[in-house]
Amino acid sequence: QLQLQESGPGMVKPSETLSLSCTVSGGSISTIGDYWGWLRQPPGKGLEWIGTIYYSGTTYYNPSLKSRVTISVDTSKNQFSLKLTSVTASDTAVYYCARHKGYFQKFDPWGQGILVTVSS
Amino acid sequence: QSALTQPASVSGSPGQSITISCTGTSSDIGGYNYVTWYQQHPGKAPKVIISDVSNRPSGVSNRFSGSKSGNTASLTISGLQAEDEADYYCTSYTSTNTLGVFGGGTKLTVL
Numbered sequence: 001q002l003q004l005q006e007s008g009p010g011m012v013k014p015s016e017t018l019s020l021s022c023t024v025s026g027g028s029i030s031t032i033g034d035y036w037g038w039l040r041q042p043p044g045k046g047l048e049w050i051g052t053i054y055y056s057g058t059t060y061y062n063p064s065l066k067s068r069v070t071i072s073v074d075t076s077k078n079q080f081s082l083k084l085t086s087v088t089a090s091d092t093a094v095y096y097c098a099r100h101k102g103y104f105q106k107f108d109p110w111g112q113g114i115l116v117t118v119s120s
Numbered sequence: 121q122s123a124l125t126q127p128a129s130v131s132g133s134p135g136q137s138i139t140i141s142c143t144g145t146s147s148d149i150g151g152y153n154y155v156t157w158y159q160q161h162p163g164k165a166p167k168v169i170i171s172d173v174s175n176r177p178s179g180v181s182n183r184f185s186g187s188k189s190g191n192t193a194s195l196t197i198s199g200l201q202a203e204d205e206a207d208y209y210c211t212s213y214t215s216t217n218t219l220g221v222f223g224g225g226t227k228l229t230v231l
Contacts, residue, residue, distance in 0.1 A: 046122065046209065047158075047209055047222055049220060049221075060218060061218070104211060104219050105213070106156055106177075108167075108177075111165070113165055
């Protein structure tokens with residue numbers, strides 16, 4: 001059974017870089033047709049897609065965050081990672097990683113989510 | 121502002137049916153059959169309830185159904201139950217300068 005688990009600091013200072021990792025277990029991150037995404041949800045607000053990576057390294061980003069986001073993959077560790085630079089309080093959110101199929105289909109499964117608070 | 125437009129809230133009484141709309145453009149919903157609907161209960165990760173406009177994954181109640189007309193997708197929940205009270209999100213593939221788009225979410229209240 002495929003499982004995803006986010007990890008990283010729960011608090012980041014304003015203007016610094018938020019870094020998270022997602023470890024995939026129960027399957028291979030190199031599976032053909034599987035895409036790996038990062039999403040977030042500010043407290044009390046809706047879901048926002050941050051970006052997606054394929055095992056080959058091809059990335060797709062939300063245009064509204066593209067200038068600050070880098071997603072990378074480490075197939076040897078079965079992990080993919082998120083870096084979000086120059087964070088502000090508005091980046092405070094629960095961050096999720098999830099697998100999806102090619103045409104932005106079916107984000108499933110999801111990680112449990114990790115709350116990241118931006119505060120000095 | 122989300123790329124797909126959903127009503128902020130809908131409500132219904134137990135046993136009734138409700139429909140949540142999700143409006144996009146010809147570059148996303150209108151052009152492709154890659155609409156997914158998610159249900160999210162408080163404090164939980166979202167769950168897929170409808171994929172590819174109208175496909176229901178195994179284990180999802182047949183009270184949930186999806187459809188599409190033009191640039192608008194719809195989620196219908198029949199025989200409302202208290203456990204259906206949750207937030208619902210639609211997504212779609214898009215042919216624009218990104219991969220996909222989300223709706224802003226709809227809060228369903230079961231009266």
